Amino acid sequence: MPRDPKKKPITVDQKRYSEIVRDLAPKPLYLKNALLAFVTGGLVCMIGQFFTDLYRITLNISPKEAGNPAVATMIFIGALLTGLGIFDKLARYAGAGLAVPVTGFANSVVSSALEFKREGLIFGVGGKMFLLAGSVITFGVVTAFFIGLIYALFIL
Amino acid sequence: MIEFQTYLYAFLVGGAICALGQLILDFTTLTTGHVLSGFTVAGGILGGLGVYDKLIKFAGAGATMPISSFGNALVQGAISEAQRNGIIGVLTGMFELTSTGITAAIIFGFLTAVVFDPKG
């Protein structure tokens, strides 16, 4: 039988099966998940607000300046919960409620560093730390660069 | 002085941003990585339009805690430094406001990896 080197198009069979699977596959509990994310995400932000106020009042600084230590504190909490093995268990329920706030950023950094610890400090912890968080930084910086450029060239 | 209203707005706005992320995760095949990157970009654009800082004034930590704030802070850093130093400021100011978050993540990430073992 001669080999057909052409890339095969999607067959009717594949299309039909994919559609059946898409229709029949169990769906996430949309409402419950969204509510849990809402409540946990809201609570995380309230805790963040508490630390912002705490630093603002005790250090007598502006709310904007107090944001920095508050973010660092939240990152510390996210890191600690990850190290203790609690974060992933909470996130099973909270979903985006823990992932979207800065706690999720901390978790992605810490879990990667922790996971690859066995490969040593250079290849493992150092090299793999931004395995997941890297794309956030990359896209954030690329966005900010072009917006900054537009400002510098056209608006200022 | 603590304004208790801010806590309510922080809860509502922060919760809404997270719920939006959850809905994207559940209704699409996008992963958490896609959503977080997307939110960062969205935060950056809103920051460029000057909307995000208004949201922070209104909701406090409800707007500063979600990852979209990271995008906004990058943009604010780049813009404000550009105002002072022109186009070079885009490069030098980029991490001006976000260095706390990145530094904290690296330091705590490193220390956690040294102290703890993955639980599996």
Place this chain on the structure above:
Amino acid sequence: MTKKVGKQTFKPSSPPVIISTAAVSGPFEGQGPLGKYMDHVYTDVTAGERSFEGAEKEMMTNACFTCLNKAGKSPPEVDIFLSGDLLNQTITSGFSALELAIPYLGIYGACSTSAEGLALAAMLVDGGFAGLVLAAASSHNSTAERQYRYPTEYGVQRKPTAQWTVTGSGAALVAPAGQGPVITYVTVGKVTDLGIKDPLNLGAAMAPAAALTMIQHFADTGHGPEYYDLIVTGDLGKFGHEMAVKLAVSRGGFDLGKNYRDCGLMIYDTEKQDVHSGGSGCAASAIVTYGYIYKKLLKKEFNKVLLVATGALHSPTSSQQGGNIPGIAHAVSIEMT
């Protein structure tokens, strides 16, 4: 004269005997309904090792030695060791083979590896090439997670179709004669791709391969589903199981009936243990077959079992590059005479 019957099935002329098996599992699997059938349940997922990869190797090596000890055999008496696992370059198997010091052939069929090993063992023994063949397979939740998905401590919510990789290892010793159930047929599956791309729905990706292999097996042997008092697929999970039942009807007109179960659904209490669609991994079919089913066969509570181990032949690379997830399934007919 070949031993081939039909299109994809091979019938040993003197059915090789599974003279011994062993299954070991992690603590989470030990808490499941089949925990009491395991030869050893580890209390810790690290199995006392430095890394999860080390733990998986310890589990496989332990399963192999336990299997040999139960048959009163030692490694030098074994002619060939066939083994595979999910890790890149199948390191678990290679390092276990190093410790066992048995001539080793590494195999890979993703989660279908258990049946692939058993099938090849039967062929080597019946072909007269080997007197004793040891076949093993393993998987570990934490090693598979980091390779296929995310770091284990990464907080990510699982979709309902996602499965939980089973931690454990199973081994079987196959001989030309002796006490125990025999291997009567081997059906080697073809790689099947029905266009599924979602790596969080592997059950649906593998179900077509399982259904087609079963249909071919029934056609080649003339034994329908009713011939067996147990048909088990490897790790299709709840949704994959459902799809396989539908596909067996739509593609072959076979009603798999009540006796069709899935190893991934048997290991865990899906009500109490949070595993979503069920278990997956090489160890799913390995520990269910070599722990639970083998013991039931010896007691004659099952007499005719068809093991259809299923595998998804993708990698994170192929998936992230937008490739489909092809599936494979091999069937081994095990009977107690």
